Each structure stands twice: as structure tokens, then as C-alpha cells.
Amino acid sequence: MTVNIEDFEDFEGFDDEALLSFLKHEWQINNGRKIEVIGEIKRFSGKNDRPFIVLKNVQSLDGEHLEYPVLGLDDKETLAQRGLYVSGYLARKDDINLMLDKFNKAIVKATLELASPTERDKHDNPLLLETKYKSFRLIERIDNDDVALDDEGNVLIEKTIYNQVYQLSKMKLEPAILAEINAEKDRMSRDLKENHEQKKIEIEASVFKLEESVSSLSAEEVSVKNSLKIIEDKVINTEKKLKEQGENSLALNKAIEESKAKKSELIQELQSIKEQLDKDKENHMKMLEKLNAFVKTQADTLMGLEFIDENVYNQIIMKPQIDNHRDSLLSFLDDFKGDYKAATSHIQAYLYGKDIMYPRHILENYFALLQTNDLIVLAGESGSGKTNLVKSFADAVGGVSKIIPVKPNWTSSEDLLGYYNPLEKKYLSTPFLEALLEASQNPDIPYFICLDEMNLARVEYYFADFLSLLEERDGMPEIHLYADDESSHVLSEFKHVLEIVDEVKLKYKKGNIINFVELLKDEEINLELKRIFGFSDKDSLIKYHSDLRRMISGVINIPSSIVFPKNVRIVGAINIDETTHYLSPKILDRAHIMKFDSPLLFDWAQIEAEINTEQDASKAIKFDAHEFGTRNKYPKFNVKNEFCLTLAGLTKSFFTPMGVEVGLRTIRQGLNYQEKLSLFSDDPDLFMNNFFIQKILPKLTFDGSKMLGDTELKDLLLQLQAQLYPHIIKNKVNSSKGIDVVEEFEMLVSKAKINDWIVNYWA
Structure with a gap:
């Protein structure tokens, strides 16, 4: 391919x-x-x-x-x-x-x-x-035993030359190279033969001279002849090996030709499969065109009878929505080569141009958290820029933000998702549900839904069921809104009405009437419809039509269940003060808490020094939804992983005795976050620093004066503090990279001392 x-x-x-x-x-x-x-x-x-x-x-x-x-x-x-x-x-x-x-x-x-x-x-x-x-x-190599030597130990055939010839002969060679090697082999053979003949003459002369002058040296003559025989045997062996190499080369060439033939067969088979797939695709496209034409005909009928409006009509015929705004944005893949770190640098510059200033580490950490597909909770003082981060970041990545204010009287999931009214046969929706439905109609656009002031009501009351859905990692979770039977009843009634209308039009031979107003104006059809529906003179076809239209719109716009859109990320914003509720352990165990400091504490000079982009800073970046990560299973707990071993040891020694729940879910979420953060930084200390701030410190809420055996819990807290640095965090995080967990822990301990060792990170 x-x-x-x-x-x-x-x-x-x-x-x-x-x-x-x-x-x-x-x-x-x-x-x-x-x-x-x-x-x-x-x-x-x-x-x-x-x-x-x-x-x-x-x-x-x-x-x-x-x-x-x-x-x-x-x-x-x-x-x-x-x-x-x-x-x-x-x-x-x-x-x-x-x-x-x-x-x-x-x-x-x-x-x-x-x-x-x-x-x-x-x-x-x-x-x-x-x-x-x-x-x-x-x-290939040859041993020294395979090298031809003379009686003085001189090499007759050089090892390196022989190896070169041997190696090249095993490969598929170009004609010019093959000719060169054959010439080299001929030269070596001639040299070997000449050398052999010369040596033979010299030895025979020496033997003759010895026989004439010293007849008593016959034993040495035998030795010389034996040496000559050894040399002759080695020459024969060398020539034999050269011949075998030639035969191997022929076998190799034959195997190559067979492979080429097999490759040609596979290519033909692949081409045949491709042609069949193209034919199947063409047939499917024709079938789809027929289906679309049928659906459009039915939708046109419903539109003419005014049972549906233009928005519902577009949904039925699946008319594509054109987003011209995103087409003018920079491309994450083309302009930034898929580099998340470079893209985040541009986002910072883009926001800076709109007088919105965030340190680089906040944007990078927020981006990494978004890719985890977990619930993100932005925690900080009022006015610290939590909600603005959601809106401005969405704008910078070509996405859509939906800010949903939470009311103090929310007590169930109905306040979040709405409920079905059986009397009106209609689902009463909410802004949160409408945001999900809008996102599902635009699957390529990232959607960021923010529950503003999330903890004005108890989060575990209205959000717990939805949070359980977000935990599913085997696929996209499905949200059930109401019973399938309710929508079936509405559609069945609607079907009967359409059949009755068609029969009446056929009876009076007025099939050309396709407009509802014209039906009402026709006296014969009007009276016949009232008779069939059992209406009295006081009943109104217009009111019945209006009710039916409303019910149909409700069924089409809000189905009985929806699959949670892949392009949605849920973000919560909370203020920590006496007017709000603390997050329960269940929420803390499943969410990442990203702490926000007051903007007045930002180092403005540092932010200005960080501004850097090679692109037009006035343009946002177009991210597709899948570029914010997919809902994959969490990484498995690995007994050989340093992070897993560290958290398991801390849980046994500190967290469990202090009553702080840190389980496998927390550790696996940490591994997932580590993977996403690596797109921006591979610093292990930064990861551990952020993990403690986002997953551990928010859970530290207990009475430090309580005893565990002979030990007060506050002593365990102080021991954990001593372990934190420099054993767990080997290098402190400076202000340019994020909030320092070592300083945060010191602040936690200081507050606990003042409050009679009542430990509470949020106090």
C-alpha cells in the first residue's frame, strides 16, 4: 500500500x-x-x-x-x-x-x-x-585453519580478501560488481597456482640438492613432502569452498525468483480484493442514496403537514452543519505537527493577546487533565479565573464551552438531566442535557461543560449517578432518560394519525393537498377527521395538531437514551468557603482537584517572558475532538512500577491508618495522568507534586488528636511530611512549573496546629 x-x-x-x-x-x-x-x-x-x-x-x-x-x-x-x-x-x-x-x-x-x-x-x-x-x-568469516599457508607460515590467501569475496558471492550482485569479483577470484586462483608451482619447484630443488649433498637427511625429506601434501590439500579445500559458494549463490537466486513470483501472486490477490471492496462500496452507496431519498420524501410530507419544524427536518435528513469559523483557524496537525507543548505555548500567547493571562504550567496541566477523560474540579477563591479558564481555553482550541450554574436546591439527578412528564408526554430538559445533545450533533468539535459553583448543592446528591457513568472505561457510557415505551406510544399514535390523513385524502380524491392549513380549510376533510377522531364541535383539530407536534418534537429532540458524547469533557468549578459544601470522599476519589491561587499572586513578568509562538498569535487552533484523548481503560497496577510501589507503601504506612481512602482506582488514575502529562513534561518530581495536590491533599480531613494504638494521628501526619521531601519529592517545584506541594503541606500542618490538630486542607 x-x-x-x-x-x-x-x-x-x-x-x-x-x-x-x-x-x-x-x-x-x-x-x-x-x-x-x-x-x-x-x-x-x-x-x-x-x-x-x-x-x-x-x-x-x-x-x-x-x-x-x-x-x-x-x-x-x-x-x-x-x-x-x-x-x-x-x-x-x-x-x-x-x-x-x-x-x-x-x-x-x-x-x-x-x-x-x-x-x-x-x-x-x-x-x-x-x-x-x-x-x-x-x-561470513573463515577460521585460520581454512587459510592457505606456506611452509614458513606466510598467508597464501588473505583472510580479509577471502571474506570479502565470500560475503559478496552470497548476495544478489549487480553485473558490474559480479564481474569485478569474478576477476578477483581468477586473479587469486592464478596467484595461488603460480605460488603453488613456484613453491613446488623450490621444494623439489631443495629436495634434489639435499639428496645429492646429504643422503642421511631422508627423514627431513619425508617431512618436507608431508608439508607439501598439507599445502596441496588446503588448496584443494579452498577451491572446493569457492565452488560451493557459487552453488549457494545459484540457490539464493532461485529462492529470490520464487519469492518474487509469490509476491506477484499476492499483489494480484490484493488487487482482486480491492476491486471487490470498491464494487461493494458502490452498491452500498446506491442503497444509501435510495434510503436517503425515501427518508427525505417522508420528511417533506411531515414538514408540509407542519408536524415538524426546520430544525427537526434537518436532523431527520442528517443535513451536515457547516462550521466556517473553524476552517479559518490554525491546524494542530499541519501548523504544530501534533506537538501539544508547542500548541499550548501558542494558546498562552493567543489568550495573552486577549488580555487573559495564565502561567504556562496551568494551561499544560489543565490540558493534560482534559485528556484523562476524568472529572476535573477547579478549586479556588471566587474571581481566581476558574470559569474563565474553561471559556477562554475552549475558544483557543476551536471548541465550545457551556457554563451551567448549579442551584443550591439541587437534590437529585433530575435537576441535572431533567425528567419525563407523562401527562404532557414530553421530556422536560435542562441546559446540561441540551449541551450534551448539541455536542452529540457535532462530534468533531470539543465541548467543555462546566458546572459552575458545583458545591452550592451537595454534589453526591445530584451528580453521583452521572459520575458512575463517567467511570465506565469499556466503552462510551449510555445515559437513560426515560422508558422506551413512552416514545413508542407517541410514535405509534403519530403513525395512526398519518394513516388516517392519507385514507381521508384518498377517499375524497384530494391527494394533492399536502399542507395542514389547506386540510383544515377543506370542509369535507375537516368534518371527516373530526368524525374519525371522535371530536365534538368544541374540540379543535388545531390544538390536537399542536399537541402532537410538540410530542413528536420531544421524542426526536430528546431520545429515551443517549450515548455520552466522546467530544465532551466535564469540568466543575468550586469555591471553598462557609457557604458551600465540602466534596464527599466518593467525589474526591473519582475527580482531579486542580487548585487555583488568586491571580494577584501570579508572577506577571514570568508570564510575559513565557509568551512565545511561531504562528499568528491572533488565531486560535482547530483541535478535533479525538485529539483530546480517548476513553481507554486505566493502566494496570504494576508491582514493578516505582509510582505504584511508592503509593502502596504510603497507603499501608500512613493513608489507611489516618482514615484516608487511597485505593487502586486512585493509583490507576495517577498512572493515566502521568501518561498524559508526559506530553508536556517528563519530570517525575512534577508529576508526583501535581498528583499529591490533586488527589491526596484534598482527602486529608481528620482529627489529628485521635489515637491509633499508642500513636496520635498528628504524629503520622508529621512523619508523612518528613517523607514527602526529599524522599518522595526529590526536587521542589519552582513557581514557573506549578504550586509546590511541599509548601502546601507545610501550610496544612500550620493550620492544623492552630485548629487543635483538626486537619483539613480546605480550612
């Missing part, structure tokens, strides 16, 4: 393993194996005469020349022309270097891997490969 470089954006979501699988598929390499190749390495001199090597003439183990399966790459980027850079090379004395010293080239077997993301971006090649020097293996 060779693709154009312009179309390669379809692969942007692929990780390295998926990209390697794509290459293996194209090169017909078993997906479970490494990408192993044969090639010729050459040594070059770089800057300051520093040596580096390149792997050229790259071929698969089957002898196929390998090229990147991407059309449109510059010629200099192809494997054949450019070769592959070899990393990890330092001048060293090994067999490969000895061969490079003598010939400046060698034939090796190597393992390929993807180059670093930086190099791939630099060369605009998402499939850029490289190899490491340590993966090199000379294709």
Missing part, C-alpha cells in the same frame, strides 16, 4: 510499533521478526575529521532492494541513494574496523529501527530508519 507523502497524515496517530508493522507488511517481513537487512557499510569523515559510517545498497535477507513505501520523498531520502545513518559508532579495533581500514567497505547483516522523532521531523520522513553499530555482524 504505497502512499503519497501528502497523504501520510493518515498515519499521524500511529505509534512506532504500528509504523514498523506497516514497513514489515510492505517489505513482506514476518511481523514478529526484526527488520534485518544485508548491506555495504562505508566509512566517511565528518566535521573535525570525525569518522562516521553509512549503510548503503540495503537489501532484505531475500535479496530485495528496499525502498520506503512512500511516494514523493526527495531522492536523497531513499534507501538506495541516501543509505542509512549508523549511530553509536566510535573508532574501535574490531573485525569490521579492520576490514574498513583495508577496503573502506564491508558487507554486514544489520537490524533496522526507526530514527528518533527529531530526525524524522528534520527529514520530513515519518518512516526514516537507522541502524546501530552494535547490531552489525559480518555475514
Whole structure:
């Protein structure tokens, strides 16, 4: 499946393993194996005469020349022309270097891997490969016993030359190279023969001289003859091996031809499958067109009878909504290459241009939390910028924000989602539900729904059921609003009304009347409809029509159940004061609490110094909903993971004795958050710092004067403080990266001392 470089954006979501699988598929390499190749390495001199090597003439183990399966790459980027850079090379004395010293080239077997993301971006090649020097293996070697020696131990056939010939003979060679090697073999054979004949003459002369001058040295004569026999045997063995190499080369060529034939068969089979898929697609498109035409005909009828309005009509025929505003925004993939850190820097500059100032660490942490798909609670003083963060961030990413004020009298999920009124046969909706429905109609646009002043009412009363839905990670949760039977009754009644209207029009041969007003004006049809419906003179067809229209609109606009939209993120904003309720342990266990300091405490000079973007700062960025992460399962608890081990140990020693609930859910949420935060920072101290502020400190609410055996709980708190730094947090977080948990813990302990050791992070 060779693709154009312009179309390669379809692969942007692929990780390295998926990209390697794509290459293996194209090169017909078993997906479970490494990408192993044969090639010729050459040594070059770089800057300051520093040596580096390149792997050229790259071929698969089957002898196929390998090229990147991407059309449109510059010629200099192809494997054949450019070769592959070899990393990890330092001048060293090994067999490969000895061969490079003598010939400046060698034939090796190597393992390929993807180059670093930086190099791939630099060369605009998402499939850029490289190899490491340590993966090199000379294709073949011979032992010293296989080298022809004379009686003085001199090498008749050089080992390095022999290896070079042996290696090259095993590969599929170009005619020019093959001719060169054959010439080299002929030269070696001639040299060997001449050397052998010369040595033989010299030995025979020596033997003759010895026989004439010293007849008593017959034993030495036998020894010389034996040596000559050994040399002759080694020459014969060498010639035999050269012959075998030629036979192996023929077998290799035959295997290559068979592989090519198999490849051709597979390509034909693939083409046949593609043609069948295209044919099936064409048939399905025709069926879909017929279905759409039928639906439109029925919708036109309903529209003419005024049973539905234009909005409902557009929903029925699935008329696409055009969002011209988002088309004018910067592209996250094209303009920022999918770099979340660079995009967040631009968001900060964009907001700064609108006189909205947030430190970079707040925006990065908020962005990371949004990608977890968990409930986010923004906690801080009134006026600290919590709600404004939701609205301004949504604007900066081309999304939609919905601010839902929470009322103090909310006591159940009906206050959040509404309820069905059986008397009116209509669902009474809420702004929160309407925001969910709007988001479901615009699945590509990110929606941020903020429950403002979330803790004016008890969150566990009105939000607990919904929070349980958000916990589902095996798929998108479904929200049940009312019984399916209610909508079935309304639709059944509506169906009967339409059938009656059609029968009456047919009876009086007035099928051309399609407008409801015209039906009412026609006296015969009007009287017949009243008779069939059992209406008296006081009953009104207009009122019945209005009621039916309202019920139909309710069923279509608000179905009995909806799937929670993938493009929605739920954010809560809370103030901590005497007029609000504390969040219950159930809420704290399932949410991330992001603390906000007063804007007056911001370092304005630091924020101005952070402003940096290479794009037009007056433009927002268009993010698609899937670029805010997907609702995947939480990472598993790993007994070998340092974070898991640390939290498990702290839970056993401190959290459980203090009555603070920290379970597997909290740890797995932490692992998920760590993965998302890594898009912005890989600092382990920053992650642990933020995790403690967002998941641990908000849970620290207990009476420190209580005893646990012979120990007061306050002593455990102080021991935990001593563990926190420098054992858990090895380096404190400075103000440019976030709120320092060490300082927050010190403040918690100071407040507890003043309040008779009543520990409460929010007090």
C-alpha cells in the first residue's frame, strides 16, 4: 500500500510499533521478526575529521532492494541513494574496523529501527530508519585453519580478501560488481597456482640438492613432502569452498525468483480484493442514496403537514452543519505537527493577546487533565479565573464551552438531566442535557461543560449517578432518560394519525393537498377527521395538531437514551468557603482537584517572558475532538512500577491508618495522568507534586488528636511530611512549573496546629 507523502497524515496517530508493522507488511517481513537487512557499510569523515559510517545498497535477507513505501520523498531520502545513518559508532579495533581500514567497505547483516522523532521531523520522513553499530555482524568469516599457508607460515590467501569475496558471492550482485569479483577470484586462483608451482619447484630443488649433498637427511625429506601434501590439500579445500559458494549463490537466486513470483501472486490477490471492496462500496452507496431519498420524501410530507419544524427536518435528513469559523483557524496537525507543548505555548500567547493571562504550567496541566477523560474540579477563591479558564481555553482550541450554574436546591439527578412528564408526554430538559445533545450533533468539535459553583448543592446528591457513568472505561457510557415505551406510544399514535390523513385524502380524491392549513380549510376533510377522531364541535383539530407536534418534537429532540458524547469533557468549578459544601470522599476519589491561587499572586513578568509562538498569535487552533484523548481503560497496577510501589507503601504506612481512602482506582488514575502529562513534561518530581495536590491533599480531613494504638494521628501526619521531601519529592517545584506541594503541606500542618490538630486542607 504505497502512499503519497501528502497523504501520510493518515498515519499521524500511529505509534512506532504500528509504523514498523506497516514497513514489515510492505517489505513482506514476518511481523514478529526484526527488520534485518544485508548491506555495504562505508566509512566517511565528518566535521573535525570525525569518522562516521553509512549503510548503503540495503537489501532484505531475500535479496530485495528496499525502498520506503512512500511516494514523493526527495531522492536523497531513499534507501538506495541516501543509505542509512549508523549511530553509536566510535573508532574501535574490531573485525569490521579492520576490514574498513583495508577496503573502506564491508558487507554486514544489520537490524533496522526507526530514527528518533527529531530526525524524522528534520527529514520530513515519518518512516526514516537507522541502524546501530552494535547490531552489525559480518555475514561470513573463515577460521585460520581454512587459510592457505606456506611452509614458513606466510598467508597464501588473505583472510580479509577471502571474506570479502565470500560475503559478496552470497548476495544478489549487480553485473558490474559480479564481474569485478569474478576477476578477483581468477586473479587469486592464478596467484595461488603460480605460488603453488613456484613453491613446488623450490621444494623439489631443495629436495634434489639435499639428496645429492646429504643422503642421511631422508627423514627431513619425508617431512618436507608431508608439508607439501598439507599445502596441496588446503588448496584443494579452498577451491572446493569457492565452488560451493557459487552453488549457494545459484540457490539464493532461485529462492529470490520464487519469492518474487509469490509476491506477484499476492499483489494480484490484493488487487482482486480491492476491486471487490470498491464494487461493494458502490452498491452500498446506491442503497444509501435510495434510503436517503425515501427518508427525505417522508420528511417533506411531515414538514408540509407542519408536524415538524426546520430544525427537526434537518436532523431527520442528517443535513451536515457547516462550521466556517473553524476552517479559518490554525491546524494542530499541519501548523504544530501534533506537538501539544508547542500548541499550548501558542494558546498562552493567543489568550495573552486577549488580555487573559495564565502561567504556562496551568494551561499544560489543565490540558493534560482534559485528556484523562476524568472529572476535573477547579478549586479556588471566587474571581481566581476558574470559569474563565474553561471559556477562554475552549475558544483557543476551536471548541465550545457551556457554563451551567448549579442551584443550591439541587437534590437529585433530575435537576441535572431533567425528567419525563407523562401527562404532557414530553421530556422536560435542562441546559446540561441540551449541551450534551448539541455536542452529540457535532462530534468533531470539543465541548467543555462546566458546572459552575458545583458545591452550592451537595454534589453526591445530584451528580453521583452521572459520575458512575463517567467511570465506565469499556466503552462510551449510555445515559437513560426515560422508558422506551413512552416514545413508542407517541410514535405509534403519530403513525395512526398519518394513516388516517392519507385514507381521508384518498377517499375524497384530494391527494394533492399536502399542507395542514389547506386540510383544515377543506370542509369535507375537516368534518371527516373530526368524525374519525371522535371530536365534538368544541374540540379543535388545531390544538390536537399542536399537541402532537410538540410530542413528536420531544421524542426526536430528546431520545429515551443517549450515548455520552466522546467530544465532551466535564469540568466543575468550586469555591471553598462557609457557604458551600465540602466534596464527599466518593467525589474526591473519582475527580482531579486542580487548585487555583488568586491571580494577584501570579508572577506577571514570568508570564510575559513565557509568551512565545511561531504562528499568528491572533488565531486560535482547530483541535478535533479525538485529539483530546480517548476513553481507554486505566493502566494496570504494576508491582514493578516505582509510582505504584511508592503509593502502596504510603497507603499501608500512613493513608489507611489516618482514615484516608487511597485505593487502586486512585493509583490507576495517577498512572493515566502521568501518561498524559508526559506530553508536556517528563519530570517525575512534577508529576508526583501535581498528583499529591490533586488527589491526596484534598482527602486529608481528620482529627489529628485521635489515637491509633499508642500513636496520635498528628504524629503520622508529621512523619508523612518528613517523607514527602526529599524522599518522595526529590526536587521542589519552582513557581514557573506549578504550586509546590511541599509548601502546601507545610501550610496544612500550620493550620492544623492552630485548629487543635483538626486537619483539613480546605480550612
